[in-house]
Amino acid sequence: MTVAPPAQTWWCEHAWIGEGPASRVRVGVRDGRITAVETGVDPGPGDERLPGMVLPGFANAHSHAFHRALRGRTHDRGGTFWTWRERMYAVARRLDPDSYLALARATYAEMALAGVVTVGEFHYLHHGPGGTPYADPNAMGHALIQAAAEAGVRLTLLDTCYLAGGLTAAGHTPLDDVQARFSDEDAAGWAERVDLLPDGDSMRIGAAIHSVRAVPAPQLPQVATAARGRPLHAHLSEQPQENEACLAFYGCTPTALLAGHGVLGAASTAVHATHLTEQDVALLGGSHTTVCACPSTEADLADGIGPFRALRDAGSPLAVGSDQHVITDLLMEARLIECHERLACGERGRFAPVALVDALTAHGHAALGWPDAGRIAPGQRADLVAVRLDSPRTAGADPAQAVLVAGAADVDTVLVGGVPVVTGGVHRLGDVGALLRAAIVPIWSGT
Numbered sequence: 001m002t003v004a005p006p007a008q009t010w011w012c013e014h015a016w017i018g019e020g021p022a023s024r025v026r027v028g029v030r031d032g033r034i035t036a037v038e039t040g041v042d043p044g045p046g047d048e049r050l051p052g053m054v055l056p057g058f059a060n061a062h063s064h065a066f067h068r069a070l071r072g073r074t075h076d077r078g079g080t081f082w083t084w085r086e087r088m089y090a091v092a093r094r095l096d097p098d099s100y101l102a103l104a105r106a107t108y109a110e111m112a113l114a115g116v117v118t119v120g121e122f123h124y125l126h127h128g129p130g131g132t133p134y135a136d137p138n139a140m141g142h143a144l145i146q147a148a149a150e151a152g153v154r155l156t157l158l159d160t161c162y163l164a165g166g167l168t169a170a171g172h173t174p175l176d177d178v179q180a181r182f183s184d185e186d187a188a189g190w191a192e193r194v195d196l197l198p199d200g201d202s203m204r205i206g207a208a209i210h211s212v213r214a215v216p217a218p219q220l221p222q223v224a225t226a227a228r229g230r231p232l233h234a235h236l237s238e239q240p241q242e243n244e245a246c247l248a249f250y251g252c253t254p255t256a257l258l259a260g261h262g263v264l265g266a267a268s269t270a271v272h273a274t275h276l277t278e279q280d281v282a283l284l285g286g287s288h289t290t291v292c293a294c295p296s297t298e299a300d301l302a303d304g305i306g307p308f309r310a311l312r313d314a315g316s317p318l319a320v321g322s323d324q325h326v327i328t329d330l331l332m333e334a335r336l337i338e339c340h341e342r343l344a345c346g347e348r349g350r351f352a353p354v355a356l357v358d359a360l361t362a363h364g365h366a367a368l369g370w371p372d373a374g375r376i377a378p379g380q381r382a383d384l385v386a387v388r389l390d391s392p393r394t395a396g397a398d399p400a401q402a403v404l405v406a407g408a409a410d411v412d413t414v415l416v417g418g419v420p421v422v423t424g425g426v427h428r429l430g431d432v433g434a435l436l437r438a439a440i441v442p443i444w445s446g447t
Contacts, residue, residue, distance in 0.1 A: 004028060006178035008418055010384060011047035012054040014399045015039075017376055019055060019354045020377060029382040036378060050386040051412055052394070053402045055357065055382025056374050057117030058330045061292045062233070062271050062321025064122055065104040065144065066091055069440045071325060074272025081239055088324075089178040092125055092442050097139045102127070103443070106435035109427045110328045112153050114408035115385040117416045119153055120321065120368045122233060122271070124160035124182045125192045126193070131180030137193050145203055151367035152421035152428060154366040158233050159197065161190045161207035161223050167213040169248035182210070187222035195225065202417075204369040206231035207260055209263065211238075212246050212254040213301035229267075233292070234258060234271040238303055243275055245270045255280035264289045269319065269367045274306040274325040281307060283313020290367040293359075294323035295336035305340045309350050318355070319364035331387075334360050338404070343440050367418045382418035387411055 008029040015025035017037060026047060026111060028036035032080040052153060069091045074084050095103070121144055127133050136142065141157055142297045142314055146157035162182035164172035175183055184190035207227035209215045210417075211234065213292045215223065222233065237243055237254050246254045255276060258264055264287040271292045273284065284291060299303065301324075312318055320333040341350035364372035373381040386409045387402055390396060397405050414422035429435065 004191075009044075009047045010041040010050055011041075012050045012386070014389070015054040015376055015385060016357060023053070027376060027382070027384065029418040032374065032382055032419070034380050034382050037376060043065065045104050050384065052410075053387045053399045053406075054376070055115070055385045055403075056361040056376050056380075056388060057369055057385055057414070057416065058115045058360045059118045059120070059319065059370070059374065060111055060116045060322055060330060061120045061319035061364040061367050062122055062294055062323050063107075063111075063119050064324055065107045066095055066100065066125060067324035068107040068110075068436070069103060073444065075372055075377055077174060081303060082241075084205070084301055091443060092181065093129070095125060096128070097134065097214050097364045099439070099443065100140055101143040102435075102439040104144050105150050105429075106432060106439045107155050107325065107328075108148050108151035109429050109435060111322070112414055112416075112421050113425070113427055113432060114328050114330055115387070115411045115414055116330055117383040117385070117414065118365055118368055118370055118373060119148060120156045120158055120206070120231075120364075121148075122158045122160055124162045124208075124210055126184065127181045129181065130177060131183060131325055138197055141197060141256045146333045148341075149202065150429070152419065154202045154370065154381050154416065156204040156206050156231060156370070157197065157233065158206040158208040159190075159194045160210050161187055161219070162214045163187070163190075163219060164214050164216055166243040167242070167249060169245060169250055170222060170230065172216050187215070187219040187226070187409050190405065191222065191226040204231070206233065206369060207306050208232065209234040209258075211235040211242065213242055213256050216249060217257060217261060220258070220263055224262045226349045228408045231269065231367060232267055233261065233269040233271055233367075234263060236273050237275045237280070238272040240275050253280055254276060254440040255283050259283045259287065271321065272298065272303065272306065273311065273431070274304045278306055285311055285316045288315050288317070290363060292364075292367065293333070293337050294321045295333055295340055296326050297323035298334070299340075300324070300326040305344045306439055308337055309341050309345075312351075312355070315392040317363040317366070318351050318359045319367045320359050330360055331403060331406050335404055352402050353401055360403070382415060384413070384415040385411060386413040
């Protein structure tokens with residue numbers, strides 16, 4: 001990522017300070033950090049102006065970059081999550097480090113256009129065909145790290161442990177030929193490979209348990225131990241079939257299984273958490289485990305509507321993710337949390353705008369290991385997203401409610417650590433649509 005200029009001042013028509021908007025705000029920045037915030041001031045000489053409502057940078061807490069190649073390719077046969085997964089595996093079969101780099105770079109650039117400054121990449125596509133390691137055992141991870149740097153976003157690489165093909169009432173099943181690319185044979189092998197990956201100023205190494213389907217219970221404590229001091233994420237109860245198999249084989253829900261093996265806690269994040277019992281909600285909330293909602297994916301795959309208000313009330317912070325990138329619009333993901341709650345319970349206002357902004361920003365960053373990002377306040381990283389208030393979607397809106405009407409198309413400017421990555425709605429890499437086409441079309445050629 002480009003080094004930020006040593007000192008800057010940015011003047012905002014409106015900026016989200018604390019729990020709501022303030023008008024006429026000057027933000028001072030030095031060496032990529034916010035040094036001062038003044039409200040009720042006129043622009044002065046040397047101020048760079050940011051239009052509309054300026055929000056803290058967004059955190060995409062759950063991404064599978066290679067799933068972006070599936071957009072617009074899976075809607076012709078109906079089916080379920082499990083039939084969709086076969087097409088996802090077909091993409092995984094075709095990727096190598098070079099094609100992965102091109103796809104992830106374009107995918108992360110598209111996220112930046114939508115206001116994302118930090119990405120949590122749930123990374124399990126580790127090895128070559130048949131599971132043969134590359135000469136660099138982290139070649140695919142390094143492709144993601146390079147992609148994020150070139151796209152101008154921070155990365156938390158949630159390196160994912162994946163050891164079994166699935167789970168039935170009779171136990172865990174063997175890996176198939178595609179899943180072999182995901183596996184390190186056991187948790188010790190996974191941890192040894194992850195130890196080779198370094199942290200950096202613009203990236204963090206985290207850990208993930210793919211699911212209780214893919215990591216047998218005896219291996220869970222070793223993953224939790226290896227992840228100590230780092231973010232630890234896990235897919236959880238995305239599908240009823242997962243719950244049924246876990247109950248049949250282990251005699252408990254997936255949430256209870258993770259809790260019993262030391263996985264839950266304030267440094268952990270449960271992704272989806274769609275099909276939960278009241279006891280599951282209490283376990284997650286009582287342990288202060290973050291829950292990452294991915295409502296566009298949950299809708300696209302017919303997964304269901306998660307109990308996100310109940311989880312928040314129980315003590316779980318909420319974050320958002322774009323997951324399979326059926327649409328890359330984090331403002332919409334946040335808004336869908338509220339919309340799906342309305343559909344489920346018949347009431348409006350289940351999440352106030354401040355709660356949705358927190359999910360987009362501070363909570364997502366904390367879940368990814370960046371507690372110094374997600375607020376417009378002195379000492380925080382200088383991540384600013386200017387959302388226009390004069391578009392056909394936002395014109396006339398109360399700035400305090402912009403999060404409920406704005407979308408990715410309204411993002412004008414994105415600063416990551418004080419560095420402009422998006423200006424006037426254009427990414428510094430140029431035509432992101434062309435980059436996506438160039439990366440995706442060859443993957444599908446000949447199929």
